[in-house]
Amino acid sequence: MHKNIRRFLAAAALLLPVAVFANExxxxxxxxxxxxxNPESLQRGAQTFANYCLSCHSALNMRYNRLQDLGLTEDQIKANLMFATDKVGEQMKVAMQAPDAKVWFGAVPPDLSVIARARGADWLYTYLRTFYRDDTRPTGWNNIAFDKVGMPHALWELQGIQEPVYKTVKNHESGKEEQVLEGVKLVKPGLLTQISEDGKYDQTEYNKRVADLVNYLVYVSEPAQVKREQIGYFVLLFLLFVLVPISYLLKKEYWRDVH
Known part of the structure; x- marks a missing residue:
């Protein structure tokens, strides 16, 4: 009984950030x-995570050898994804010590094992694409989805540099005009930016890279999800085509003498 209560409270705590964000x-x-x-997308996401996120953020619920479930071999994992350890059975943890991280960043970067479940995939996808330059912030970066964010833009070399776009609106209470953040625009291309003949910036490739990364973070939050769904489909098919016919035949046999 107490174990079930603890599980319920843990689940409620996990969902609380989503509820608070939605209410706000x-x-x-x-x-x-x-x-x-899509194993190719998950593999690309794992590579991006290892190269750009794992230097600060751990994912302790995931071990490197679990990446074999995505179609990677042990040699591929060791050659391309393991930078903080040489043991393929190790957890995905950072080499940076927590006290150092607190001094450098003001707080220890959170573990990303369940960030997709806590924040939601849509929030992560928006967050990683809406960083913009803000000289008032200690890191020089701010974010539309997370105002006054403490994290710098780890993927800025891939995306490039964005600047905020403001619009003028009238404050109904004071009657004065004020500047409100409307969005962001790319002012300096990154490694994944495509430039059209008329000089316009296209962020399609960067958006795909972010989508792969978020896809991987969703996978990490529950690696057994795909297999669980496959088992669920099998169970439903078994119930529909095996158990239901058997139950129907048993019912007919049971009621035969009654009628």
Whole structure:
């Protein structure tokens, strides 16, 4: 009984950030193109996570050898994804010590094992695409989805540099005009930026990279989800095509003498 209560409280605590964020309104969230049945996307997401996120953020619920479930070999994992350890059975943890992280960043960067479940895939997809330069912030970066964020833009070399776009609105209470953040625009291209003939910036490739990363973070939050769904489909098929016919035949046999 007490164990069930603890599980319920843990689940409620996990969902609380989502509920609070929803109640506060917040920025418009773009739909994340999540596809956990796409191993190539998950592999690319794992590579991006290892190269750009794992230097600060751990994912202790995930071990490197579990990446073999995504179609990677042990040699591929060791060669391309393991930078903080040489043991393939180790957890995905950072080499940076917590006291150092607190001094450098003001707080220890959170573990990302269940960030997709706590914040939601759409929030992550929007967050990683809406960083912009803000000289008033200690890191020089701010974010539309997370105002006054303490994290710098780890993927800025891939995306490039964005600047805020403001619009003038009238305050109904004071009657004065004020500047309100409307969005962001890319002013300096990154490694994944495509430039059209008329000089316009296209962030399609960067958006795909972010989608792969978010896809991987969703996978990490529950690696057994795909297999669980497959088992669920099998159970439903068994019930429909095996158990239901048997139950019907038993029913006919039982009621035959009654009628």
């Amino acid at each position: 309104g917040g920025a418009h969230l773009d739909k994340a193109p999540i596809d956990l049945h």
